[in-house]
Amino acid sequence: MQNNDRLTTLKGVGPEMAKKLEVMGLVRIEDVLEHVPFRYENYNSGTVTTAVHGDLVKWSGTVQAEPLVRYYSKGKNRLQFRLLLEDRYAVQVTMFNRAFYKEKLVIGETVTVKGKWDMNRMTISATDLEFGAPSGGLQPIYSLRAGLTQKNFSRIVKLAFEQVNDLPEQVPQAIRDRYRLVDRMTMLRGMHFPDTVETYKQARRSYVYEECLMYQLKLQAFRKMERSGNGRALHLDKHQLNEFVKRLAFPLTGAQTRVIREIVSDLERPERMNRLLQGDVGSGKTVVAAIALYATVTAGYQGALMVPTEILAEQHATSLQELFEPFGITIALLTSSVKGKAREALLTAIRSGDVDIIVGTHALIQGPVEFSNLHLAITDEQHRFGVEQRKKLRDKAEFADVLYMTATPIPRTLAISAFGEMDVSTIDEMPKGRKPIETYWAKHDQIDRVHTMVDRELALGRQAYVIAPLIEESDTLEVESATALYELLKERFSNYGVGLMHGKLSSTEKDEVMKSFADNATQILVSTTVVEVGVNVPNASLIIIHDAERFGLAQLHQLRGRVGRGAHQSFCILVGDPKSDVGKVRLKTMTETNDGFVLAEKDLELRGAGDFFGTAQSGLPSFRVADPVLDLKVMEVAMQDAVKLLGSDAFWHDAQYEGLRGYLKQLDLLVGERLE
Structure with a gap:
């Protein structure tokens, strides 16, 4: 029997069971073998005298008395029987809703039970x-759906192993020998049914390397393909660039x-550029982007800058216009607000090459937009755009270089796995003279003092943000809502405009709403996290974040x-009464540092890799076993191996x-027999 045979070829897997498995994406025998446990229960198999109260235990003994079953409300039942352990300890075993065992439990027969040990009551x-x-002591726990039970699925896995004699290897023997990895069959058996902790560790070690190697092979093949295909070298005038x-009105940082x-x-x-530029808030990424655009235009080509919001597009277009006006470079703004004849005229100018730099929102990647000779495509706040949106901008030009920018510092532990196909540039230095934002933590009962601070800043002509985690009040969560705060602050600060x-x-x-705040027509902006990125209001000097421990x-x-x-000196007030230690650490850390890279590493430590980017982030890979943080060293080794x-x-x-070449062929990353 082959590992790619359908599951219905297994004894005991009929059409009904096959349907349940298909709901989980398990259609072939190999799918089941690859569906490894997500955790294990390690039952204490020691003695009665060494077990600790509350331990999970897995003990065998002989049945000493007839089982008793008691029924209570709605057909529920409780089964109890006495078990003799180690030929000297009689303990009571209780199981709920297992009445069917009554007829099967025979006095004097050996049985094994798993459960929680109550030392006081024996x-x-x-x-x-x-x-x-x-x-074995390690019990696999699987992620299951469609009404499947752990016992049923374990039985199917055992059937699969019984009927498959061999599995094709993906990691070559030479590499397995180098790192002392086990073969694929041994690896999967060790993941599903480890007889010892050491067996599991060896299997996991082999599985993690295989996952990391396959992932890095994909990334590095993509990178090699991008670098080797359809590039165009620009002939830059270094003197003009210098x-x-x-x-510039200010010196660049190192x-x-x-x-x-x-x-x-x-x-x-x-070769085509595929680079990620990361830098903390206020580190000067926009100026770097402007210089790259200038270099592109002076070499005779167009540049494009795509941003997530219209107001940010307007701000970028205005600042670039001021910067490039003395040099005769033309800037165009393309958003969904540009309509009718004005839009047609703008599209014609872009198509003919009369416009040098085009700033816009996702409107840039819509069908009718054609460039004359686009060479540099920059995406700001790249995590706000999906992979397909970023690709569409790149595909607007045959030879385009691409620069992605993000103000969310990526820890090194994630950069290698999430952005391994990109070159990464990091601005890790702030411009001189910039005043650090002073951050304070206030409890809810100190809100009057916080509002006094708002009074002071508004009296000086400044503006303030007030952030809430929810739009409207919740019946289940005791947190502030934007609408309730808006009503409260309209009354409290009636002499000012509140948005x-x-x-x-x-x-x-x-x-x-944003334009009103940017123009200082409103002095307080109450908002949810939609203002997290893409807003530049230099006059705003205070931000208050309610229930800050929730972020x-x-x-x-x-x-x-x-x-x-x-x-002006700016302030951040974190309002919250965190009940958890993580929440307290989070707020305390915010008051101690303004370094986004330090915070990113701490955030990763507190939340884990899966939650670092949030659910919308599609760049972070999903692994069955490997952890991008805990297994960083393995990922680094796998990357080096993939490159070699x-x-x-x-x-x-x-x-x-x-096997590795076949994997790349499946991903459509091979042209003929190799990447060119």
Whole structure:
């Protein structure tokens, strides 16, 4: 029997069971073998005298008395029987809704029970029972749906192993020997049915490397394909570029200078650029982008900058216009608000090459937009756009270099796995003279003092953000809502304009509210986290974040970055009474540092890799077993191995690498027999 045979070829898997398995995406035998447990229960198989009260135990003994069954409300029942352990300890075993065992339990027969040990009462609250002596101490727990039970699925896995003799290897023997990894069959058996902790550790170690290698092989193959295909080297006038930098109103930081060199080097290469530029809020990414755009235009090509919101697009277009006006470079703004004849004229100018730099929202990637000779495509706040949206912008030009920008610092532990196909440039230095934002933690009963601070800032002519986690009040959550705060603050600060922003507003309504705040027509903006990115109001000097412990550190830092953009000292007030230790650590950490990279590492530590980017982030890979943080060293080794493999002649010819080549073919990453 082959591992790719359908599950219905297994004895005992009929059409009904096959349907349940198909709901989970399990159709073939190999699918079941690959559906490894997500955790294990490690039952104490020690003695009665060594077990601790509350331990999960798995003990075998002999049945000493006739089982008793008591029925109570709605047909529920309780089964109890006495079990003799170690030929000297009589313990009471209780199982709920297992009345069917009454006829099967025979006095003097050996059975094994699993459950929680009550040392004081000498009882076991059992969750499972098997007849005979116990099997291994580690019990696999699977992620299941469609009404499947752990016992049923374990039986199907055992059937699969009984009927499959061999599995094709993906990791070559030479690599397995180098790292002392087990073969695939042994690895999967060890994941499903480890007889010891050491067996499991060895199986997991092999599985993690295989997952990391396959993932990195995909990333590095994609990177190699991108680099080797349809590039175009720009011939840059370095003297002209240096003169432009000298005429800036402020000196560049060392970090800005370093990343500009990296980007310019990419522009001059014949391979297509695929680079991520990450930098903290206020670190000067926009100026770096402007210099890259200037270099592109002076080389005779167009540049495009795509941003997530209309107001941010307008702000970028205005600042670039001021920056480039003395150099005769034309800037165009393309958003959904540009309509009718004005839109047609703008599209014609872009198509003919009369416009040098186009700034816009997702309107840039819509069908009718055609560029004359686009070469550099920049995506700001790249995590706000899906993979397909970013790809559409790139595909607007045959030879386009792409620069992605993010103000969410990516910890090194995630950069290698989430963005392994990109080159990463990091601005890790803040411009001189920028005043650090002062951050304070206030309890809810101190809100009057917080409002006094708002009075002070507004009296100085400044503006303030007030952030709430919910739009409207909740019956189940005791947290502030934006609508309730809006009503409260309208009354409390009746001499000032108060605006309300949240996700239920239309795009037009959001832009109107933001424009009113940007123009200082309203002095207080009450909002949910929709203002997290893409807003630049230099006059705003205060942000108050209610129930701050409910947000991750990366998000709190992004929100804090809405202030501190002007010449005035800015403040961030975190309002919250966290009940958990994590919440307290989160708020305390925010008051101790303004370094986004430090916060990103701490956030990763507190929340884990799966939640770092939030559910909308599609860049972070999903692994069955490997953990991008805990298994960082394995990921790094796998990346180095993948690069070496793809760069070797042997990889493309030797039979031992056939499984890896087949994997790349499935992903449509091979042209013929190799990447060109």
